Amino acid sequence: MCPVRLPRVEDIESRLTGPRTASRLGLWLGAAFGICFLTGIWSHLQQDTPGWLTVPTSPASLYRVTQGLHVATGVATIPLLLAKLWSVFPRLLARPPRGARRLLLHVLERGSIAVLVASAIFMLVSGSLNVVQWYPWEFSFRATHYAVAWVATGSLVLHVAVKLPVIREALAGPEPSSDGLGRRTVVTATLAASVATTVLTVGQSVTPLRRVSVLGVRDGEGPQDLPVNRTAREADAVGPALDPEWRLTVAHAGEERSFGRDDLLALPQAQERLPIACVEGWSRSADWSGVRVRDLLELVGAPSGVDVRVESLQRRGAFATSVLPAQFCADPRTLLALGLNGTTLALDHGYPCRIIAPNRPGVLQTKWVTRLETLA
Ligand SMILES: Nc1nc2c(c(=O)[nH]1)N[C@H]1C(S)=C(S)[C@@H](COP(=O)(O)O)O[C@H]1N2
Numbered sequence: 109m110c111p112v113r114l115p116r117v118e119d120i121e122s123r124l125t126g127p128r129t130a131s132r133l134g135l136w137l138g139a140a141f142g143i144c145f146l147t148g149i150w151s152h153l154q155q156d157t158p159g160w161l162t163v164p165t166s167p168a169s170l171y172r173v174t175q176g177l178h179v180a181t182g183v184a185t186i187p188l189l190l191a192k193l194w195s196v197f198p199r200l201l202a203r204p205p206r207g208a209r210r211l212l213l214h215v216l217e218r219g220s221i222a223v224l225v226a227s228a229i230f231m232l233v234s235g236s237l238n239v240v241q242w243y244p245w246e247f248s249f250r251a252t253h254y255a256v257a258w259v260a261t262g263s264l265v266l267h268v269a270v271k272l273p274v275i276r277e278a279l280a281g282p283e284p285s286s287d288g289l290g291r292r293t294v295v296t297a298t299l300a301a302s303v304a305t306t307v308l309t310v311g312q313s314v315t316p317l318r319r320v321s322v323l324g325v326r327d328g329e330g331p332q333d334l335p336v337n338r339t340a341r342e343a344d345a346v347g348p349a350l351d352p353e354w355r356l357t358v359a360h361a362g363e364e365r366s367f368g369r370d371d372l373l374a375l376p377q378a379q380e381r382l383p384i385a386c387v388e389g390w391s392r393s394a395d396w397s398g399v400r401v402r403d404l405l406e407l408v409g410a411p412s413g414v415d416v417r418v419e420s421l422q423r424r425g426a427f428a429t430s431v432l433p434a435q436f437c438a439d440p441r442t443l444l445a446l447g448l449n450g451t452t453l454a455l456d457h458g459y460p461c462r463i464i465a466p467n468r469p470g471v472l473q474t475k476w477v478t479r480l481e482t483l484a
């Protein structure tokens with residue numbers, strides 16, 4: 109009887125896997141991950157702006173570009189990460205070294221890789237589920253996705269530092285001619301899969317690719333040629349939004365004025381072409397018409413340089429209110445929109461009126477507005 113022998117790394121490490129393939133894929137993975145991380149940090153800063161930062165109002169499409177890149181590079185990462193895990197998978201069979209010191213180093217290195225793999229998978233899974241708006245968990249998506257991003261990035265930097273000699277050696281010198289083609293094919297095929305996955309989804313923010321992106325979760329259907337994130341019904345806003353008694357209140361330092369929709373339409377109207385750029389990755393430009401927020405604030409004597417709290421008819425949920433920072437209030441492109449793409453704003457897009465400002469994450473473009481109030 110032949111003795112049972114556990115397979116060794118060499119048994120299953122084919123000429124296609126190993127450090128060369130892993131390093132090449134790692135370069136692409138690192139680049140995609142790096143862009144995804146930086147644009148993710150920016151998204152967080154735009155949504156949760158710290159006191160030291162003044163978010164610019166221009167370019168108007170900045171958030172559209174950064175968030176589109178964030179989701180596109182995140183999607184591109186999925187095939188790259190799968191191929192990378194496949195290329196190093198035989199290493200799981202590596203026997204631990206002898207000697208306490210080397211064993212300890214080995215355990216630390218394996219542990220850091222376990223943290224890296226787990227956190228990277230968490231980022232891609234939670235990000236993808238957020239894109240399809242499915243939250244099968246209890247925790248706050250944004251806070252957790254943000255915190256784990258730092259864990260993933262930290263363990264990635266550590267991993268690259270530890271592996272630097274192996275990476276250097278793997279990337280240096282010519283490909284061994286005997287197996288160069290096969291290995292190159294693996295990397296090329298992975299990149300092709302990565303590009304394909306991205307193209308199949310990116311049309312949700314790159315409008316000309318809309319028809320190609322069959323996997324894009326927002327196909328662009330919605331009233332007035334604009335997708336809807338949450339309908340009036342879902343927000344419990346139908347009744348109050350259609351109420352003929354609806355008024356908009358604008359308040360500053362004890363002074364209050366209220367307007368019906370006809371009053372607002374009687375004020376000077378402005379037109380702006382601005383995008384809705386949802387954090388979940390879809391975005392679309394539209395033609396908005398309405399009253400400049402700056403003009404409304406002037407009517408109650410509010411000075412420029414103050415932040416404004418925006419309140420929705422929607423009673424519950426994190427999106428029911430938002431704060432419009434001073435620079436957005438002062439920007440003449442920031443509208444209280446009454447019309448969209450040539451007709452009256454649809455109920456699902458925020459009728460009777462909604463905020464639309466340049467370079468703002470979609471979630472802060474509050475719909476079904478009922479009150480604007482300056483903050484001291
Ligand atoms: N009151 C309120 N405003 C809201 C939302 C909401 O749920 N409630 N969703 C926001 C999000 S996440 C986005 S992306 C935009 C989408 O605008 P649209 O549905 O008109 O396309 O509205 C924003 N305004």
Ligand SMILES: [Mo]
Pocket residue numbers: 337385386387388470471
């Ligand atoms: Mo959104």
